[in-house]
Amino acid sequence: MSNAKALPLVEPTVEPCCPPLTERPLTAEEAERTAALFKALGDPVRLRLFSAVASHEGGEACVCDISDVGVSQPTVSHHLKKLKEAGLLTSERRGTWVYYRVEPAVLAAMGALLTKAAAA
Numbered sequence: 001m002s003n004a005k006a007l008p009l010v011e012p013t014v015e016p017c018c019p020p021l022t023e024r025p026l027t028a029e030e031a032e033r034t035a036a037l038f039k040a041l042g043d044p045v046r047l048r049l050f051s052a053v054a055s056h057e058g059g060e061a062c063v064c065d066i067s068d069v070g071v072s073q074p075t076v077s078h079h080l081k082k083l084k085e086a087g088l089l090t091s092e093r094r095g096t097w098v099y100y101r102v103e104p105a106v107l108a109a110m111g112a113l114l115t116k117a118a119a120a
Contacts (some may be wrong), residue, residue, distance in 0.1 A: 020115050037110055040086030046079045047071055050088060053100045060101040 026034065039048050045080035052066040053059075067076045082102060083089045084088075089100045 018113060022112060034113060037086055037088065037106070040088055041064055043082075045071055045075070046083055049076065049079055050083055052101070053089060054102045054107075059104075060099050062099050064097055066100070082094065094108045 012075060018026050018034060048069045049066055051063045052069070057067065063076070063080065067073055069076065071079075080089065080091070080098075084091060084100075088103055091098050091100050091101055093099075
């Protein structure tokens with residue numbers, strides 16, 4: 001019998017880096033943070049990997065399910081690492097496999113940035 005307890009899942013809270021682009025010009029700091037997110041998605045292989053994870057059933061995918069993007073496995077790992085460093089993905093090791101999930105709070109913040117400001 002195990003004494004292991006299931007811990008509640010805590011959703012990460014990510015504040016939008018800045019207001020919608022149509023609201024006001026970005027500061028230099030806001031532009032740096034925002035550019036890092038878009039730069040991570042600026043590579044076609046990374047965008048395909050990100051899309052594969054985001055569209056996978058349950059919003060998470062094993063690396064074994066998304067590696068068929070036309071590059072070697074070490075290159076896939078490199079691109080997934082870049083997406084993780086940018087905060088777009090999180091990962092969890094389960095045995096020998098790593099499972100990736102999209103960070104919904106980051107996507108919401110990016111979406112808010114690109115959303116047209118409401119008309120007054």
